[in-house]
Amino acid sequence: MRNLLDDYALVSRIRYRNVWLKLTIAAFGLLVGVSSTSPATPLFIALSMGFATLFFGKTPLKFYLTVLLIPMGFAIVGSLVILFFFGSGSEVFYFEVFGYRLTANAGGLEMAILVISRTLSGMSCMFFLALSTPVIELFAVLKRSGIPDSVIELSMLMYRYIFVFLEVSMSIKHAQTVRLGYTNLIRSIYSVAMLASTLFIRSYEQGEKLYLAMNSRCYDGKLTLFETKRPIRATEAVLASIYAVAALSLM
Amino acid sequence: MHIMEGFLPGPWWQIWFALSIPVIVYGIYKLNRLVKENREILPLLAVAGAFIFVLSALKLPSVTGSCSHPTGTGLAAILFGPAITAVLGTIVLLYQALFLAHGGLTTLGANVFSMGIVGPVVAYTIYKVGMKMNLNFYLVVFLAATLGDWATYVVTSLELALAFPADPGGVMGSFKAFATIFAVTQVPLAIIEGAITALIFKYIIQVRSDMLTRLNVLSDAAISKIKGAIS
Numbered sequence: 001m002r003n004l005l006d007d008y009a010l011v012s013r014i015r016y017r018n019v020w021l022k023l024t025i026a027a028f029g030l031l032v033g034v035s036s037t038s039p040a041t042p043l044f045i046a047l048s049m050g051f052a053t054l055f056f057g058k059t060p061l062k063f064y065l066t067v068l069l070i071p072m073g074f075a076i077v078g079s080l081v082i083l084f085f086f087g088s089g090s091e092v093f094y095f096e097v098f099g100y101r102l103t104a105n106a107g108g109l110e111m112a113i114l115v116i117s118r119t120l121s122g123m124s125c126m127f128f129l130a131l132s133t134p135v136i137e138l139f140a141v142l143k144r145s146g147i148p149d150s151v152i153e154l155s156m157l158m159y160r161y162i163f164v165f166l167e168v169s170m171s172i173k174h175a176q177t178v179r180l181g182y183t184n185l186i187r188s189i190y191s192v193a194m195l196a197s198t199l200f201i202r203s204y205e206q207g208e209k210l211y212l213a214m215n216s217r218c219y220d221g222k223l224t225l226f227e228t229k230r231p232i233r234a235t236e237a238v239l240a241s242i243y244a245v246a247a248l249s250l251m
Numbered sequence: 252m253h254i255m256e257g258f259l260p261g262p263w264w265q266i267w268f269a270l271s272i273p274v275i276v277y278g279i280y281k282l283n284r285l286v287k288e289n290r291e292i293l294p295l296l297a298v299a300g301a302f303i304f305v306l307s308a309l310k311l312p313s314v315t316g317s318c319s320h321p322t323g324t325g326l327a328a329i330l331f332g333p334a335i336t337a338v339l340g341t342i343v344l345l346y347q348a349l350f351l352a353h354g355g356l357t358t359l360g361a362n363v364f365s366m367g368i369v370g371p372v373v374a375y376t377i378y379k380v381g382m383k384m385n386l387n388f389y390l391v392v393f394l395a396a397t398l399g400d401w402a403t404y405v406v407t408s409l410e411l412a413l414a415f416p417a418d419p420g421g422v423m424g425s426f427k428a429f430a431t432i433f434a435v436t437q438v439p440l441a442i443i444e445g446a447i448t449a450l451i452f453k454y455i456i457q458v459r460s461d462m463l464t465r466l467n468v469l470s471d472a473a474i475s476k477i478k479g480a481i482s
Contacts, residue, residue: 004350034257034264034357042257067352071255078258078411081428085417111415115258122257122355130349150283150293155342157297158304162346165298165305173309189443192321193450196306200451201459207298211291 005067005130012057012132018232019137025052025240026129032247033121039114041250042121048243049124059131068123075119079112086111135159140227153223161206169199253347253362254407256355263414268360271341274368278338285335296331300339303327304346321444322403325396326451328371329378330466336375340367365406374399388469388477389449397445404437405430 009015014022029049033042053059086108094103136159142152172195176182181191259267286293306323327336341363347353354362374395381391408429417424455463456477463469469477
């Protein structure tokens, strides 16, 4: 359960590089990937972003592949529908299920491949950002972008408490598991419900305590943040622009 | 049920953003007013958001054996109302994308629309109507959470179908196909989540019913009536 991308971002080698540069690279890849019409561009983006995350950021390959597996499962199921129902053109292959004929035609096949490659490129851009930039550093960026303070503050407090509650829920879950709480479906439903309600009560109490603690430290509805200045290095800028030009020329 | 990054082509991902943003802005407006009125609410909402995130990171027991997660939207909508749930849901979905690789950034608009807006609105409406009709409280919660989940799943299928209409059959054709495939996991999952949500309320009422009165979910009279029915 504790497979958070954020944990790996904290130890990434490129964590202390300019946040805006990383954000631009990721956003560029996302937009170009999703609007491309051939699978070549997204695949190129996916490869470059994967290379940047694994080689520059030194994220473990095994973890990278595991997290990539979840979205790919969804993409493949979705693409199956596209493959058999979308588009026109010559028939590529077909098979029969329960006397119902499913045909895949050229248009559908092309679209399915394009969608899978887009998902792959989008996910790798997102992973590049998520595995190199801890969310704390994104808050400063969000603050600049004009999102209301109350929302940013809400997100910051949430970020903090996600880790607290994950810890609590994991220890409750372990305790329930050793007491055979998850041996069959009915028991697991009861166990999950108990876990969630305890967690709710704990979090409510924690929220009250948090308010008291913050209030007694002169909390006036604003948490100030420092944005650390990290200049973009020449090599980074050159590499990023080569990548951008290459991706655009493949369009 | 999240739509993964890059799955929706333009103009669809922009359209879903355009539809979601006004609702989120309205939610933020409501949130700001609430916070101004009662500053105590902000830390509380923050822990509530964290709670929803953790809930959605838990693995649910599933019949089909697939890995499945509760959405927690029904619970949040009943506790905080749909407008605030939209804001909380947006932040939770963003964190899910960045922490757990569920969902995505360009598809955030579509995901917010299905999971942060339609699901909670349906759940909240059913909850309100059910309570007005004086039905059994746990039954109402169960129905609200289950139907809210189903609404989410129908809207997600529709979002996918609109982006990829079938050749013979159009949008309806591919909607049927997407809906059938995802029904395998989503239909039983929603029922399980409904049961769990009802049980969660049962435990909260037994242990700390005062929390629900303070969140304006139930009145004192309603709680004593429910408690009387149990014992």
